Amino acid sequence: MSTVATRQAPPEVAPAPAVPGRRRRWTRLILPTYTWLMIFYFSLPILVMIVFGFNDIQGRLNLRWQGFTLRWYRELFAIPGLTTALRNSLLIAVIATIISVILGTMIGLALGRYRFRGKGAYDLVIFSAISAPELVLGASLLSLFVTTQFVRGFVTIVIAHVAFSVSFVAVTVRARVLGLDPALEEAAQDLGADPWTTFRKITLPLLAPGILAGALLAFALSIDDYVVTSFVNGQVETFPLWVYGATRVGVPPQVNVMGTLIFLGGVAIAVGNAVLARRQRA
């Protein structure tokens, strides 16, 4: 923080000596201090989650610090219901991501590459699906399932997750399609490649970063979803649903540990992605 402040200071302080220097230097610290305080505020619940995963509690309630232990990491899977819920969430997220990526990539290609009748309506549906409140998505899917007497459970959760993820994949891929240089595909065809080979060897690799970003987004949306899932889950519990239920009686430390591991995994992927992108550019 201090390095940023001093690095910023010289070029602006120097040419404006007429303004009272002391006051300006003091006010210059307000915004950076504020930003760092806000960043602390953003991370406070995360810090608390991580720290209290090491709390050596005796009873049920994880409220005050009682000493350090690694017990909850050793007994991570000691609560059968929680373990099942986490397994359900991971499985649902993987399946929903695969379906969303396949369908979303195709939509992205269709919307990014072609002009066709009904494209405006298609765009409108995608935009509405992204901006509709989750509550309305969940409630309307539940209406469909009760009206058709479709049994709610694992399948309906996957259907619902694909329904809200597919549009996000589609817009991510479409952005990438619009940025493609058509000359590359034309060159491949001039060299005798058939359309399928061109797609597989040229188009798909060029779209890969967009598809990957869409996949990560779909996975993150699915594994974190509470609202829509709570309408269509039937008897199946997912990780967010289990934690939500536990907030009434006291969240066990295993939840903190699982949250911490998911957090670290996500950060590792994001940082790795950023480092790779920087290396590619360099």
Next chain:
Amino acid sequence: MSARSGRGRLAPYLVGLPGGLWLAIFFVVPLLVMFSLSLQSGNVESGFQFTWEWSNYSRAWELYSTQFIRSVVYALIVTALCLVLAYPMAYWIAFYGGARKSTYLFLILLPFFVSFVIRTASWKFILNDQGIVLGPLKEIGLLPQDFHLLATTTAVLGGLTYNYLPFMVLPLYVALERVDPSLVEAAHDLFASRASAFRKVVFPLSLPGVFAGVLITFVPVASDFVNTSILGGTSTTMIGNVIQTVYLSNNNYPLASAMSFLLMAALLIGIFVYARALGTEQVMEVAQR
């Protein structure tokens, strides 16, 4: 040659069809089914019949107008709080973030790597009557023993603000980042004070970001029910809680569908009025991003 162009004309439909079908069956049709359900009467044992039962709508409003109004009021307060809290931060990062801009943004997005429900549960833990903040303050006598934050409006508004603040920071940052700093220098050269340069140059140029931020904060906050379920009490119930209860516990699908439709209509009309009041081009520009 003709075969090829024929396939070329069909290609977009073939490529777009599977995803389009999924969205039609599991997004568009459910909305229509929900609308039809909202006009039915009956109960879950003997089944529902379509009877143009418009009274579901008036009954929804009679029974739950308090929660409707409360949700809108909460959403207005939280959106305003988010705007005020996010603007200075987005401004500083955009103009003074230098080479570390993306690092700051990453730090602001850190909460998204933790489950939404766990984040909110973590606030419940922090604000607990005997927890890490209130416990010590009560022990040293700074707060009375019966002081509490959970189950109050303050806790719910705090939780909502925390959870939706990043949604406000990002569009503000994007808009401010696009403001050319030489415009600010030009204002200074023309003897504008720092305050009037901000008021007349920077702020107007950041308005698309303000509009986008307000939209993507207001809509989810108004329909949120996780924060008030975990941090609030019976006096902070929002329309989302009611819809969930009427659907899943009372099994009164027509009434619940009517409420969901009312909520959606209210939000759509709100967005439309907002767009008209501010000029459609700006909202369209935002929507296209």
